[in-house]
Amino acid sequence: MLALLTRDLVLATRAGGGFGLAVAFFLILCALVPFGVGPQTAALRPIAPGMLWIGALLACLLSLDRIFALDHEDGSLDLLATAPVPLEGVVAVKAIAHWITTGLPLVAAAPLFGVLLHLPGAATPWLIASLLVGTPALSMLGAFGAALTVGLRRGGLLLSLLVLPLYIPTLIFGTDIVRRAAAGGDPATPMLFLAGITALVVALMPFAAAAALRVNLR
Amino acid sequence: MLALLTRDLVLATRAGGGFGLAVAFFLILCALVPFGVGPQTAALRPIAPGMLWIGALLACLLSLDRIFALDHEDGSLDLLATAPVPLEGVVAVKAIAHWITTGLPLVAAAPLFGVLLHLPGAATPWLIASLLVGTPALSMLGAFGAALTVGLRRGGLLLSLLVLPLYIPTLIFGTDIVRRAAAGGDPATPMLFLAGITALVVALMPFAAAAALRVNLR
Amino acid sequence: MTLLSVHDLAVARGGIRAVEGVGFSLSAGQALILRGPNGIGKTTLLRTIAGLQPPVAGQIAMPEDAAAYAAHADGLKLALTVAENLRFWARVFGGDDGGIGTALAAMDLAALADRPAGFLSAGQKRRLGLARLLVTGRRLWILDEPTVSLDGASVARFGAVIRAHLAQGGAALMATHLDLGLAEARVLDLTAFRAVPGRRAEPAGFNEAFA
Amino acid sequence: MTLLSVHDLAVARGGIRAVEGVGFSLSAGQALILRGPNGIGKTTLLRTIAGLQPPVAGQIAMPEDAAAYAAHADGLKLALTVAENLRFWARVFGGDDGGIGTALAAMDLAALADRPAGFLSAGQKRRLGLARLLVTGRRLWILDEPTVSLDGASVARFGAVIRAHLAQGGAALMATHLDLGLAEARVLDLTAFRAVPGRRAEPAGFNEAFA
Amino acid sequence: MIELGKYAGTVLTAYGVSGLLLAGIIWHSIAANARARRALEKQVKHG
Amino acid sequence: MSIWEYANPVKFMRLSGAILPWVAAAAAICTVGGLVWGFLTPQDYRQGSTVKIVFLHVPAAMMAINIWVMMLIASLIWLIRRHHVSALAAKAAAPVGAVMTLIALATGAIWGQPMWGTWWEWDPRLTSFLVLFLFYVGYIALWSAIDDADSAADLTGVLCLVGSVFALLSRYAVLFWNQGLHQGASLSVAPGERMSAVYRYPLYLSMLGFFLLFLALLLVRTRTEIRRRRLAALQAREMRT
């Protein structure tokens, strides 16, 4: 298991591995928003929480197909499925690796992007906290979607389509935390809900994803 | 050439071909925005033009890697490159097929999404016009990006990273058209610029894309 | 000691039975080669025995954690070096890193240990894929066309590795079209077991349930 | 009539010359088989002659629009039927749909014409890939390992197709490890042309420029 | 010490951040160069 | 002897090895000298001590653009004349350019806080710099994603060309989109609005320093790339035999 995690992380840092690409995508998206809605602070500030979360979500989404597709193509997944490790564990480890390579850098870079979109400074700690709590759920749900679509040629768009609705609760509570914090309110309640969702997803989704993977491997 | 176009369109409509997925993604994104920024008309109306254009752009982006990757994997691209058709023509046809399967449905569906985001009715014809004029440039630029990354394992995120900055001028003028129309202004000037960019891109990019493709095939 | 016994097995691909009524058993020190024309179901049979898909009917019995499977795709990461690739699989199979050197030497890869797998030629990649078997520590090898893209010298080397494995009490089940030079191996031709199409009491999938 | 003449050709893969000094010529009715160990550069040579990559040195002369290339990957669309796949390639090569029936019959695919290519077995897919050659109407066939994954009967059938092509004034250049049963074909072993590594005045790529 | 007025923090941060970035790229360049040279020497000696 | 002779890796290594210490020393002297001198300038009556940021901000901004132009030229040389060293020089320059862009952005942002009351403003000048940064990142990412050096050089060369066109296009689009807060070019030759000499001379020195610094880094990094290529070439040759 640990071997798998370290291998995935090493692969991510090797050439073409895609470490940091999610952050770059996030940056581009944040740069696009002002082009879309106009550069004025008054226009940007109210939508900043939503845009930051949508940006994180899309950056995460775009890298989902890496979770299993590469291992499926080169046969590693078949071999892992016949190796003495539970497939649920494999799924969980893959989701963790995805989170470390995309979610964690996003969390680290979020304050910067908050500045770009004129997020009030007081909301920044809450932005970080909400992403820290919420992005693991995004990775785990994404792993489930990736497991569903792993055999398909270019499942990318289909994968997005399947996973986006699953992301909605996380998105709602995540933005609500930041929005309340930006308005000077108390974000504790949505934070609780968000943590609950993440806990639920992390506890249950590995089993669903492993089941989907077994179907796709046979 | 025509044979290639019809084949690509037929493939798009067969199982897993991805026709309509872009529209579905666009729909989901438009549905996410109210969750992100709040459902009030006052919040949505000013950002509607930008969000619609950003949505179209992302929907287009997500399907870009289909342009060449499938044909590269199954060897069709090698065979096409040795067939009696110019590679520039192949690139152009591929971009046209991409536009018909993603850009055109988006144009058709845009009025509906305008309503979802409370775009003023007067701006809707301009939204359609701007998408009609602008999305061909998106497809052609995307074909260039896809040609650059075609040999890479999972170039998806890298492709987005390369292509998004190229989309910025189109996005700026596109949203400006809709924004001006929504504010009751005259969108003729940005429309002219947008048409100019599209003309430039469509005229020159096939050569750059074909050059990149040749490098990747050798 | 019996490492694998298969009884009245039927396997399906695309919802339709490919072969049925297959039965054989493999003891320590034995090798069995599956033969048959293209599309008969050799790959399907091997994947079923490896546990990647459920059998439609029949029994497969083998000791727990005995089998190692090697297919067309070698499961190599091109960005990792030869040694890193092997080390990963050794750890996944709970082995230590000690066996890696032996495995590399056995498949003549020692000189390439620090080279990224992406820089290997097709035959060298294949050799690395086969070296993986040695680090799994498993006794039953399930091999699908193991010598594809190997040249003559490498095929002979692989034959020697198989023989050593059998001598140490291992067993091997292989599907191949080519001659491996393993005179001691039994051969099972699957042509005789081709499934008769039609509706079944116990359908393999939609295609049989609605046939 | 000479369909292909190659003079003092050097080709490179991964920025390094693979073979150099290769020269031969093929007239109508002739076949040439390239041989050599794995990794010598057969595929690279064929791709260069097909025009997919530039030669490092030397000349390749052939009539315009004479060659058809067939590689490991068959360029099939799994969602299209057998006939649709062939029809597409016939149109790309400017032919009419009339030749499709002949091509299907020649490779024994007539019964499968309306089946999606995705439901074919590996050998059938390969046969379809070879049938494509017949609809291109090209006289010079450039074939890379054409009989991979074909069983014995199909190999014989393919031999017959090649012979018919030669008899009609065609020519064929093939790389293969296996015996195709084409006694009339000349054989060129590339081992003698293996490039000597080292820095060159006219480097093939970074790897030679900096060696 | 020279007088920076009420903008002392701003100026010092600007110089600090730029210094860090410059030091970073300089250090990276030199380290990578040394690594490449060592790797090449090792190859020439053993290879 | 033509300039192209130096594109030969061996000659380049010899020449660059000989001049590198001098360039590095000059870069250190000018950069440190310019910045220290700049730091000691008196406060501006309007901007207070924040004027001192200009000695970082303007040279970095200038180099950010110039390095991209240099990469464009090097890419063209590679694409047309196939001089391997110039492709490697373009690759070597990109991270330096990205850092320069980052310095311009960071110092600008820090400066913006007291001057405009905000860290970031979607001003056209600032925005085009962000776009330039994106192009640098994409260029670097493409280089590192492709295994084969020849393909990588060709493809990044094409990207650099297309990117240059679109960077220019974005600049005009952005100007159309938003009129900005940022000051115009006060170093322009037009008399009248010129920056006072107290600030101008240290600025010149600092600009020279940044340029020399870039040159030194470019030499070091190109030498690194050449060594890496040589190592890869030796390994590839060994592997083939």
Ligand code: HEM
């Ligand atoms: C992130 C933000 C910023 C960026 C990307 C940026 C970018 C640039 C660039 C590209 C130049 C070079 C212009 C040229 O040489 O023609 C420049 C010059 C300059 N910038 Fe900024 N800038 C930023 C913020 C600021 C701020 C906040 C101020 C001060 C209020 C400022 C003051 C100046 C000054 C005084 C010059 C020199 C103009 C001249 O003399 O040419 N900049 N900036």
Ligand SMILES: Nc1ncnc2c1ncn2[C@@H]1O[C@H](COP(=O)(O)OP(=O)(O)OP(=O)(O)O)[C@@H](O)[C@H]1O
């Ligand atoms: N995805 C699929 N859907 C439907 N049928 C399939 C699919 N894949 C394979 N088949 C069919 O299943 C049968 C068995 O295939 P299998 O791969 O097991 O054959 P094989 O004996 O391994 O052949 P080969 O010698 O080519 O390796 C074939 O007739 C094939 O047509």
Ligand SMILES: Nc1ncnc2c1ncn2[C@@H]1O[C@H](COP(=O)(O)OP(=O)(O)OP(=O)(O)O)[C@@H](O)[C@H]1O
């Ligand atoms: N992408 C690559 N990068 C570097 N070297 C490569 C690459 N692809 C192939 N090679 C090398 O190029 C050489 C020639 O390869 P080529 O595929 O032409 O060989 P071949 O004679 O066709 O072999 P086979 O019999 O396996 O088909 C091989 O030594 C191989 O290692």
Ligand SMILES: [Mg+2]
């Ligand atoms: Mg098989």
Ligand SMILES: [Mg+2]
């Ligand atoms: Mg070959």
